[in-house]
Amino acid sequence: MKIAVLDDYQDCVRTLACFERLDGHEVVVMNETITDPGRLADRLEGIEALVLIRERTRVTRELIALLPQLKAISQTGRAGPHIDMAACNERGIAVLAGSGSPYAPAELTFALILDAMRGLTAENAALRSGRWQTLLGRTIRGKTLGVLGYGNIGKLVAQYARVMGMNIVAFGREGSIARATADGIETVGSQRELFSVSDVVTVHLRLVPETRSLIGSDDFAAMRPDALFVNTSRAELVAPGALLAGLQAMHPAQAAIDVFESEPTISDPLISHPRVLAMPHVGYVERDSYELYLGTAFDNLLAFASGAATGVVNPEVLGR
Numbered sequence: 001m002k003i004a005v006l007d008d009y010q011d012c013v014r015t016l017a018c019f020e021r022l023d024g025h026e027v028v029v030m031n032e033t034i035t036d037p038g039r040l041a042d043r044l045e046g047i048e049a050l051v052l053i054r055e056r057t058r059v060t061r062e063l064i065a066l067l068p069q070l071k072a073i074s075q076t077g078r079a080g081p082h083i084d085m086a087a088c089n090e091r092g093i094a095v096l097a098g099s100g101s102p103y104a105p106a107e108l109t110f111a112l113i114l115d116a117m118r119g120l121t122a123e124n125a126a127l128r129s130g131r132w133q134t135l136l137g138r139t140i141r142g143k144t145l146g147v148l149g150y151g152n153i154g155k156l157v158a159q160y161a162r163v164m165g166m167n168i169v170a171f172g173r174e175g176s177i178a179r180a181t182a183d184g185i186e187t188v189g190s191q192r193e194l195f196s197v198s199d200v201v202t203v204h205l206r207l208v209p210e211t212r213s214l215i216g217s218d219d220f221a222a223m224r225p226d227a228l229f230v231n232t233s234r235a236e237l238v239a240p241g242a243l244l245a246g247l248q249a250m251h252p253a254q255a256a257i258d259v260f261e262s263e264p265t266i267s268d269p270l271i272s273h274p275r276v277l278a279m280p281h282v283g284y285v286e287r288d289s290y291e292l293y294l295g296t297a298f299d300n301l302l303a304f305a306s307g308a309a310t311g312v313v314n315p316e317v318l319g320r
Helices: 017-022 037-043 061-065 085-091 103-118 120-128 152-163 174-182 191-197 217-221 242-248 287-305
Strands: 002-005 026-029 049-052 072-075 094-097 144-148 167-171 200-203 228-231 254-257 276-278
Touching: 017 287, 037 061, 049 287, 061 085, 072 287, 085 094, 094 287, 103 120, 103 152, 103 200, 103 228, 103 254, 103 276, 103 287, 144 152, 144 191, 152 167, 152 174, 167 174, 167 191, 191 217, 217 242, 228 242, 242 254
Parallel strands: 002 026, 002 049, 049 072, 072 094, 144 167, 144 200, 200 228, 228 254, 254 276
Antiparallel strands: none
16 A cells, blocks of 8 residues: 655654554655645655644645545544545545544643743743843642643643642533533633633633634633633634734733644744743654554554454445
């Protein structure tokens, strides 16, 4: 099978132990992101299977039409709206979804909270430029952490916060409320209330049509003037421009983000904002997660090639 692994930014996929599972297949690993469907299709001529690293490349109807040999798309983690499922179903292309782990993004989230509250990255930059002790950070003990979306990742972040002496409140859909209540976590009556009572708000929601632009200017306006907003989930959960406007109004005072509306990017205005701690979407980007995500994606693809249906989210296309 001729396989393409897309968007390996760090050129690290070949160094993973799980990559050996593809021995015997013709594998192309692409390190750059190509957004133009025509140019990308030229690079993928004859490709029978794609392996997608999360949502870095959108597999649109236009791209699918330009890949006549494509039989399968193996996704690291869950399949999402970046794949045109209707076009895949029409063409009989199997979409294979894998699994992941909440630990790396949860750890990154809490690291951002500690970094932003204590100003660690800023102090490191100041020290490198010859300045000693330039700001006054804050501890997190006794502060209130608001968790919007109490799922696997949100639950872990809450556990870390509890160990560090933070007070925790949660809000989300019915399932989030039920899980938080079962864990003894206080819940609030609305999203706006969560933003208003929290010193730190952290977001852990899936991006679906119902959650797109869920967080708006009114939510930020309700935040305390010394509060911190953290988003390691999806940038599109926030209404366009709302966070930047909130920062300009000092509600919140700071933000720590790992996600952007267009990725990869080095030009988003939030990156250069003096009160934003920005990361290049590294929440899941660490070796153990890659072994799990890509190993599962490779296993699913090899099972598909052998006639099995492991991880296929549209099994109706099999056997056409």
